[in-house]
Amino acid sequence: MREEDSNWFAKWEEELPKPEELMSLSQTLITPDLAIAFDIPNPTSPNPQSKQQQTPHVQSSQPNSSAEFESTELNGGGGGDEPARTLKRPRLVWTPQLHKRFVDAVAHLGIKNAVPKTIMQLMSVDGLTRENVASHLQKYRLYLKRMQGLSNSGSVSGAGVDPAMDNLFASSPVPAHFLHPGRGNSDHFMPFVPMGVVVGHHPQVQQQYRQFGSPANGHFEHPFLSRQSQQQVQRMGTSVHNGSPDVDSATAVNGRKVLTLFPTGED
């Protein structure tokens, strides 16, 4: 009678964003290595002027004049550098959706396995690096710690809603086990991780996640190209324009390029 064992997974699947929602995860998030592979077809003549920063085309109703390329690493003229190996990606913006995936991953992994690498793998978000997760995980832990402290300090008439509850973290359900110290029992029930960190190819999960690249058409492309294939951001107002905050996929902040993984969505 271990229904849970078979159910926990189903639930997990349901919570996953649909392929349509997922695809626009990352446009510019191509692995530097990949970029290199494409940018330098001929190592002998290092002059790849075709450095392409795939600017996510926002098909919002309003024309966005954010078509600026800025990664102009100009060499004083003579400096023979290899910027390709030091490619810097735009700042990752943790949108609620992305964070939710993060939290879900952490929740389902359990504290013990909730380490950057595992989380990253479970999330299976293309372009997401271990560093990204690590950095965010750090903040997340901070948030949890903060919340713990506030938990038991119940000011009766304290209207002070947790200032920590600012935005992001507040929008995702925080697993209870994370809030408690869990003294004496740091062990969390975890049936098993189907994807395993190693080669155990268990189709189920991975396919679900990565499939957003190909439609119902069983047409396969090169693994590299398939990532940046389509883009369909459909944010059609049902009827009334209630001034929905249409957030651009890429916003330039202070001349710094930021990369939004998800379009605007809801929880």
Added chain:
DNA sequence: TCTCTAATAT
């Protein structure tokens, strides 16, 4: 060697 975490920098 690789990975995690804390601290620090942008």
Added chain:
DNA sequence: CATATTAGAG
């Protein structure tokens, strides 16, 4: 403030 990057430890 949010992320990135670095440093040190395991």
